[in-house]
Amino acid sequence: MTTNTHSAGALAGVRILDMATVLAAPIGATLCADHGADVVKLELPDGSDALRGLQPVKEGVPLWWKVANRGKRGITLDVRQPRGKEIFLSMLPKFDVLVENFRTGSMDRWGLDIETLHKANPRLIVVRLTGFGQTGPYKSRPGYARIFEAMSGFTNLTGEAGGPPLHSNFPVGDAVAGLFCAFSIASEVARIRGNPDAKGVEVDLAATEALFRLLDCLPVEHEMLGQVRRPEGNRASYTAPSNMYRSRDGQYFSLVASSNAIFARVCAVIGQPALGEDPRFNSNPARVKNLVELDAKLGDWFGAHDYAEIAPRLEQAGIPFSKAYTIEDIEQDPHYIARQAIVRLPDPDYGSLPAPCIVPRIVGREMKVPRTGPGVGEHNAEVYAEFGLDTAELARLLEQKVI
Structure with missing residues (x-):
């Protein structure tokens, strides 16, 4: 890990290997990329990440993927295969952070338990973002944003009084978990940066707990006042009007x-x-x-x-x-326009695509606008060359479907 006071972002010099799928954990890595981290996105060779199929998709091009994984280089690798696992472990010493969100126990079954990961790199920060955490009776349950939202108590605060709880038409649970993921990375980087004796850690991040953490007053409100907060439509029950x-x-x-x-x-x-x-x-x-x-x-x-x-x-x-x-109002609002809250991400297919700006802004620092998310294995040759794999070896790995 290097320090560079002249970098465009506070996380410059931090290298992150993002092998997570869909949205929550990848958002966390993307937020770090926004602030200078070198993030490598690892996918399976078949490009089967579900985010590539979520709307919006235009003529087969995954638009959500492009903006959600902006600023990353993309490689493919099947870590479940012996040669893939070998390459993966050989790469870890050059990364500071590993981000994964597989169901609890999956990495262990692949021979990539936390002890093995830290043997490969004792300083590695391993962020494991799952629905319910690495322990507890629900640890092996599958989960999506709406499940986290419902179980955390978040969803039960929305909807009309006396009616059913309502979900937002956006995976808020993934976004919140992603923010905690980025916070976890930044916190641990701050701990380990500049300390040659610091050891890596395993970060157990449960998306359900991330959402529940935001609802500070619910437990104390229940214990001290005997109240269970319910949906009130658009009306707030704690302040008025x-x-x-x-x-x-x-x-x-x-x-x-x-x-x-x-x-x-x-x-x-x-x-x-x-x-x-x-x-x-x-x-x-x-x-x-x-x-x-x-x-x-x-x-x-x-x-x-x-x-x-x-x-x-x-x-x-x-x-x-x-x-x-609406998004149309945002695009036309003079305040959003004045602050350039929508930026254009360079994109190989469309020239550029619109996306929210980098947050937060650092006064006096010009942040580089990232490019859109990578294609499947787009940077295989570039990244693997950094680890000593030549063209002939990459061709063999491709034929064996390891990459």
Whole structure:
């Protein structure tokens, strides 16, 4: 691992071997690539990663794969074959991090248990991202984002009151687990970087726990108050007003006025300043207790006015609000445009593809825009040459379907 104060990213010099599939763990490696890590994406020779088949796909080209695995070099290798396992272990000393998300026990069955991995590289950081962790009665269960979301308690907070819980039309569970994956890598790199005596570790990251970790107040709320939080539609049960409202012309927008000062400004906007002094609404606990009545008053006023009239009034009053954006709204919004929140990733098939910018921004550092994710085995010759495999050997491995 090297240190370079002149690098484009804080993780420059860190080498990551990403052998994970689909989305959660690969997102973590991608976030590290955004900040300078050299990430090599390892796939099976048949290119069977399920992310290559998830929509959006255009004329057989996996668009989600391209943006989700941006900034990585791609190789193929079947580590289940003896020669593949041998090559894999010979590569590990040159990597700082290994990321995998196979069902618990899979790597052990392939002869790649943690002891073997650390024998090959005692300083290796091994991040194992699974649905339920490396221990416990559910450790061998398969899992996807919606399973993590449901089991963590996250999904049960969405939906209409009295109705079924609702999933988002995006795998939030994968994204959250990916963030914890990147955090795990950065944390362990910070520990081991610059310390020649530091040893590698096994990071046991459970996606279900990652989501549950975000729900800080649920356990204490239950123990101390005897409450089990339930879906409330778009309404928040912990602060008020905080809801999604609809204007006369059908535009939905979110508004939050937790503090008394902001709520007083809302009351002024709707022409009912006395509401701010009403005992039912003059504090957040009172507003929460009477939130149905409060929302009815606000909903009636917003429903009688067009959004073009509502928005400037709220803006002028300094009230936090936003309409519910579509991707078209994001693309046209002057703030997103000013901050170049959508960047163009260089791509061999389409010239470039749009994707979210690198987050966070580091003031005074110009971050290089990464290219899109690699094709199946696109960088085999380049990467394997770094490990001493010549063209003839690669041809033999290809014929044997090892790569």
